[in-house]
Structures are given as C-alpha cells and as structure tokens.
Amino acid sequence: MPTESGRSQRPDTACPVEVALSAVSGRWTTLVLRELMHGPSSFTELADRLPEISPKVLTDRLRSLRDGGLVRQQRLAGFPTRTRYALTSAGEALRPLLIELYRTGERLHRLR
Known part of the structure; x- marks a missing residue:
C-alpha cells in the first residue's frame, strides 16, 4: 500500500480502497x-440509455451520488x-477506476 492509511487491520471507512469502492458500490x-x-444528462436521457433501470432505482442512485458529492x-x-x-x-476522478475495473473484469472473465 502506498500509505499507512491503506494498511488497516480491518475494514475502515478512512481506508482509500474502501472510499473508492464505496463510491461505486x-x-x-x-x-x-x-x-x-x-456529459450532463437529464433524468429522461439517463432512463432512455438505461431502459431496464426502474425510475425509483435511478432516482435513488442519482440522489446517493449527489449526496456523496459525485454528481451535481x-x-x-x-x-x-x-x-x-x-x-x-470528484465524480470525474472515478474515470480511471471504472476503466481499470472494466479491464480487470475482462481479464478475469477470460481466465475462467
């Protein structure tokens, strides 16, 4: 781990890994x-691009992301x-994490 805060002995909300995972959970x-x-989108645009998400879940996710400081x-x-x-x-800062999660998922999928 690059810093001591990443060397916790148990899950800790201050651990950088936990912070990042919580942001995308x-x-x-x-x-x-x-x-x-x-880019910026309306609720309707998001619902159109994610047709299987229910309006309630989309509302909940947007509210949670807003309350977490990731979405304006x-x-x-x-x-x-x-x-x-x-x-x-802060939301934009998640871009490299999501890209790497995607790449890692592809690798894991191939290894199965």
Whole structure:
C-alpha cells in the first residue's frame, strides 16, 4: 500500500480502497456514472440509455451520488422545470477506476 492509511487491520471507512469502492458500490451505480461520463444528462436521457433501470432505482442512485458529492444536480429555468445531472470533479476522478475495473473484469472473465 502506498500509505499507512491503506494498511488497516480491518475494514475502515478512512481506508482509500474502501472510499473508492464505496463510491461505486450499489447496483446500477457504475452504469449511471458511465453514462454521466459522456456529459450532463437529464433524468429522461439517463432512463432512455438505461431502459431496464426502474425510475425509483435511478432516482435513488442519482440522489446517493449527489449526496456523496459525485454528481451535481442543476434545475433549469422554464416550464416544466427540467433537471440536469453532471459529474463533479470528484465524480470525474472515478474515470480511471471504472476503466481499470472494466479491464480487470475482462481479464478475469477470460481466465475462467
């Protein structure tokens, strides 16, 4: 581990690995993040690109990502009111992790 905080003796919320895994945990979370990495999107756009996610789960994931500081929610003027979601700089910082998780998953899949 590069620092002592990564050498905990038990799971610790301050451990950098735990922080990173917590940021992407949860069903559909990585897919919502992936879609937002292409740029800001409305709820409807996200739902269209992820047709099998229920509106409740998408709402829950967006709320969780927003509360975790990874996604910014912006209400747009006009009627009806529209909302756009975009990654914050902390959300953008997850890009290399998601890319490496994808690559690792491919390797593991081939090794089975």
